[in-house]
Amino acid sequence: MLSKRQKELIAETWDKLTPVAEYLGADALLRMFATFPGTKTYFSHLDISPGSSHLFTHGKKIVLAIAEGAKDISQLMVTLAPLQTMHAYVLRIDPTNFKLFSHCMLVTLSCHMGEDFTPVLHAAMDKYMSAFAAVLAEKYR
Template sequence: MLSAQERAHVAQVWDLIAGHEALFGAELLLRLFTVYPSTKTYFKHLGDPPDEVQLLSHGQRVLEAVGVAVRHMDNLRAALSPLADLHARVLRVDPTNFPLLIQCFQVVLASHLQGEFTVEMQVVWDKFLTGLAVVLTEKYR
């Protein structure tokens, strides 16, 4: 899926995020809910407006899943299989939401990392996150 150089770019950006997963994740979710209000359907437990503590907690979980994917780029299917099952079979999240999440995540990365999130990094992260979304949606078939 990714070349050695692309993997290095993913890891480089992840190193900048590591330790700040809750904040990045909460901002990602808040942006997702604001830009695409229909996605809030799956997060009613967060409240309206979202409870900050719960938003940080769920944001942490979302970014931790991305961290698992970063650590297991060679075998995303095996690493994310339980998460894919959860989203497809239990939560029944519409798979059209994953590209929306990817788009919002890239905006959050660009806004925080600015010059460190180069065009090349954005292209690689788009490729990586799209691969992650493909794995998460495979259980829908």
């Protein structure tokens, strides 16, 4: 469960990060593809090589969805409902990939933010990213 302060901290952080959304998203995706090569299968129709426009475009979409959800975490199920449906029924993404991506995003944030990625922020962001992944996987049950 996230405290009120953690929710505020998460929302403030993602608000600050949206200007570099495409870079964060692309970095996290590349980390996921390198660490968990099986996740690439869902992107066979895109150029996912480092620096590709597809990678930056998709990375930005992901980060903006994460940032949108962070604005009001109590409404995460409502905010992500369209993405839940698309990923479960249209794209048929393995729900485990959401957890894998969440982990890669935490590593990306740590690298990008450096000392600003404090243990307090790390703990809050880990809880949020876990909730985000769980909500996306909800339609699979």
